Amino acid sequence: MMVIRPSLAAGIALALLSACQNGAEQAAAPRFDGIAADEVIRFTGTEPFWGGRVEGAMLTYSTPENIDGETFTVKRFAGNHGLGLSGTLGTAAFDMTVTPGKCSDGMSDRVYPFTVTLSIDGEVREGCGWTDRQPFSGSESP
Template structure:
């Protein structure tokens, strides 16, 4: 799966046999608009990021305020990716369509995410302003998770996404 996600954004197959969708359609994937905010979260190890306005804010438990970097966006046929340099390491965050579960909550996300930072690859799930995560209720029904990162659970212990300030309703890390 991780290789496929990156291949969808950056891959090259000279024969065109493994290219997703209609091989004659050369339009980039447009499900996530250029100006749209994208959020991703991953576990083992825990990390989260927000991409908006040409910047990524990347957080880990060790760096709850996060690190910020400028990103270059690439829209391929099977997804979108963002790349740049973060903390002295090159990174690529690839996001593609498909149901995703973080394995730790009852949330279901519309996108799969793959982060390659330095030599490390991390899997995650993503959502955007137009395609929020869905929370599965006890009866199997779903509801949209709120747009607020703190309320949607991405930063319960690290503060509200984008503010760097602790969430007073969350336990201290």
């Protein structure tokens, strides 16, 4: 016999209730369209250094230890305030969000148009992103 704690049962009920109440609101919310499906997204981060690009459904993730990077398939999701990309890097869960907002890599005079949040098997990293249509400003060679 499975026993459900009262606090867990209350949490599940609250989650189901909010899902029912917010369903219409969520369906009516506009989807992020700030990056076209045909745009190449480039991203970079520091501490540790990492970066890459997304072309269509293919993402290449690189580090100083693997300069050529590893390429894998991602699913793209346009949320209310940004773009989500999910896949598997080797055996690790890979989730990345790209949201509009000025971003600095902290090491150059560049200003990027997107903030990138990356999670690899739960390890979260912060970085910046850009596209050809929405480039960074600042020196081409920092």
